[in-house]
Amino acid sequence: MDFRLTDDQRALRTGVRELLAARFGRDALRAAVDREGTVDRELWRELGEAGFFALRLPEAAGGAGAGLVESVLAFEEAGRALLNGPLVATHLAAGEVAGAAEGAQVVTCATQLTGLVAHFGDADVVRHLPGDLPAAPRPVRVRSMDPLTPLHRVAVAGHPDPVAVDPVAVLLTAAEQLGSAARTTGMAVQYAKEREQFGQPIGGFQAVKHLCAQMFVRTEVARSAVYAAAVTEDFTEIAGAKLLADEAATGNARDCLQVFGGMGFTWEADVHLHLKRAWLRGRMWLRAARAAEVQAEALVSPSS
Incomplete structure (x- = not known):
């Protein structure tokens, strides 16, 4: 069994790395710190156009038709660059939330962090997992240890720790x-x-x-x-x-x-x-x- 990356997979990794090097270098990283982690909407749309969020969507649905391995390679490069924003949540929402796959919408999950803290930032759409959770009250901003990751606290009645593991x-x-x-x-x-x-x-x-x-x-x-x-x-x-x-x-x-x-x-x-x-x-x-x-x-x- 051959576990080496294919030429296409290496090309994908190189493409994501080059895109982030050009659009999210050190100056952009520091600018994001100054913005307190606010998402760069233009870069988010560029990621959507490059297929970052739609990698696992079928081609018939406008995605790349790739698998989990390809997504892992792309997210590894995002981690290397310290790219900020709810990347995972938006990726999961591709195909379910209009505009997520294209990078037109920033989507986060109210259960993205364990405990009663949600990674919101300036997201357009907040999803609640599991889906049967009642509507949450208005989120309250809390201090984050990471200057690139704004956090909000959401208390859901009857669910002291609403964590869904995906x-x-x-x-x-x-x-x-x-x-x-x-x-x-x-x-x-x-x-x-x-x-x-x-x-x-x-x-x-x-x-x-x-x-x-x-x-x-x-x-x-x-x-x-x-x-x-x-x-x-x-x-x-x-x-x-x-x-x-x-x-x-x-x-x-x-x-x-x-x-x-x-x-x-x-x-x-x-x-x-x-x-x-x-x-x-x-x-x-x-x-x-x-x-x-x-x-x-x-x-x-x-x-x-």
């Missing part, structure tokens, strides 16, 4: 975490080559080498799990992939901070943005404790 949403969020983990690994390696101490690049010191190697291993282990789960679409494997991707994203961001030293703790450095987003994604759709429970249940199940 396997596709879990896996695509894991793919975003994977992209972030890969990006911080690259940032740390590049900085270690450029920053000098005692007359040589800090990458020559054993402690820094170990940090970078550890980051690389975390990333590749998570990548194997995320890609495998995209092929099998098995929820147990998806939960494991989310667990590993969360650990890779948060662990790599922390180690990247160590490589950068004092510079990494400044507002001007982008490392803290990856760490804060990784923390937040760790609570999205499937938290680590529940993912671990899914793994444990699979181990003790008679069918395992």
Whole structure:
């Protein structure tokens, strides 16, 4: 069985990376921070025109007719770029909410974050999962740890924790975490080559080498799990992939901070943005404790 990416899949990944590099580089990232995470509607429409949100829609419905693997590759690139906005929720709504597939509508889910916090931002449409939830009262803005992700609190009577786990949403969020983990690994390696101490690049010191190697291993282990789960679409494997991707994203961001030293703790450095987003994604759709429970249940199940 050949698990290597096809030429079309590599072309898709390259295309998304080039689009985001051109339209969401560092200046655009910092502009999004200044806008407190408000979605760039023009970029959102460009993503829609490129088929980002309609990748899994059948061609007859105006989509690309691609599969979950292709979607994972695209969302990995979005995570690498730290693209803000409810990407997963809008992707899930393609074909169900008018304008979502084309990027004309920004869609979020009231249960996108576990607990009573919803990722709203400036979304046009708010979906509630599961569908039988009563209409929620007006959302209340709360402080977010991630300056790129506005949050609102929605209390639904009779549903203290209205969390609906969508396997596709879990896996695509894991793919975003994977992209972030890969990006911080690259940032740390590049900085270690450029920053000098005692007359040589800090990458020559054993402690820094170990940090970078550890980051690389975390990333590749998570990548194997995320890609495998995209092929099998098995929820147990998806939960494991989310667990590993969360650990890779948060662990790599922390180690990247160590490589950068004092510079990494400044507002001007982008490392803290990856760490804060990784923390937040760790609570999205499937938290680590529940993912671990899914793994444990699979181990003790008679069918395992």
